[in-house]
Amino acid sequence: MAGKDGDATDLALTLTGITKAFGPVKVINGIDLQVRKGEFVVFVGPSGCGKSTLLRIIAGLEDQSAGRITIAGRPVDGVQPAKRGIAMVFQSYALYPHLTAAGNMGLALKQEGAPKAEIKQRVDHAAALLSLSDMLERRPAELSGGQRQRVAIGRAIVRQPDLFLFDEPLSNLDASLRINTRIEIANLHRTLGATMVYVTHDQIEAMTLADRIVVLNQGRIEQVGSPIDLYNHPANLFVAGFIGSPKMNLIAGAEAEKHGASTIGIRPEHIAVSRDRPLDGNTGTDNAWTGTIGHAEHLGSDTFLYVDVPDIGPVTVRLAGQYAHHVGETVYLTPDPERMHRFGADGLAIRQPAGLD
Incomplete structure (x- = not known):
């Protein structure tokens, strides 16, 4: 280009x-x-x-x-x-x-x-x-x-x-x-x-x-x-994986296919974390990923969580401020669907997230 x-x-x-x-x-x-x-x-x-x-x-x-x-x-x-x-x-x-x-x-x-x-x-x-x-x-x-x-x-x-x-x-x-x-x-x-x-x-x-x-x-x-x-x-x-620190989470496989993509990407700051399973009031279901914290970094201004999610892989989460999450804790991760990036099998972006236009 x-x-x-x-x-x-x-x-x-x-x-x-x-x-x-x-x-x-x-x-x-x-x-x-x-x-x-x-x-x-x-x-x-x-x-x-x-x-x-x-x-x-x-x-x-x-x-x-x-x-x-x-x-x-x-x-x-x-x-x-x-x-x-x-x-x-x-x-x-x-x-x-x-x-x-x-x-x-x-x-x-x-x-x-x-x-x-x-x-x-x-x-x-x-x-x-x-x-x-x-x-x-x-x-x-x-x-x-x-x-x-x-x-x-x-x-x-x-x-x-x-x-x-x-x-x-x-x-x-x-x-x-x-x-x-x-x-x-x-x-x-x-x-x-x-x-x-x-x-x-x-x-x-x-x-x-x-x-x-x-x-x-x-x-x-x-x-x-x-x-x-x-x-x-x-x-x-x-570019998705190179620009940004911590880098964007890139997830392939069945989870990406749910979104009509070969790979989906979500930045660490666009993932919500909860100790309780978040349920949708209308359907009684949720889009959360269940994982275990493998490592936590408490930096004062930010908290970084490195979460192991079965069938998805390691997911990095960035929380603004101080949070008392600890290694071994089970958490539920909810990616913001408006901030999700989708990529085709050729590696090119399928569309840009509507929330970022």
Whole structure:
């Protein structure tokens, strides 16, 4: 599936029929995508899906086997990375240890022969955006991991590129720094209004940063859409099982056949839990699944139950708040029929849940 069509003047990046093969092995299989100016697009997918390879092709660090790339309206096939109008932030900081933060941030401009006054103005501006103004004379060894990554981002900002490319930039940071830096990147995008393409394996990064997410699998695009659109309306079983944490419960067999599907999906937060069998007042029957709690996680803000249901399998339930359920307890699970997803034997969604339209 390709990205949304747009007027050529409104497009920052266009990929047309991009493929990449290493010998007989194809790792990118015909990617078509359009990214609008000012958009924040995130590539997400499992390890080996081709997301980093695709980013490197856009950057010019890898040559595509076929297809065309346009950046800011200019064809860049065969153009060197430095002349593509892009700036890239890597997982590793890649800072020169003998240079100060200011020296690292302004190095590319210095190599291009930019005037000293312009270099200082751009570095100072980027430093102010990233709260680095008091650290410009420090060398990388004197900076924390989060500060080093901000210097790397600042080095990209001073180049004033048509397109920012991020390759898992937060992977080397601890959990608290990842949250802080993620917020800084989101604020930076809003402040600069810049076009950003971002690769991550972290769903939280994808869901919180992206205007649109591109879900990749085996070198192909499975679905493109806003985070909420993908969450509420997965196009197929792969997206349904990949987007969301905890992941969607996917159930095949007789239970799915009752709903006219090969597989049904229900998210953990769309399942009600009761200690007593819930009965329909009109029919005297119920649609509850009877199961035994195999594991319970009490997180304060949420309670996660992992319930073993005969003939259905393990079912994950997410309850908002604190609940005193315990391992070994028998519970009754009632999925919300308005929130149920149905998939055919081909893995494609049969229809989207009416409750999520």
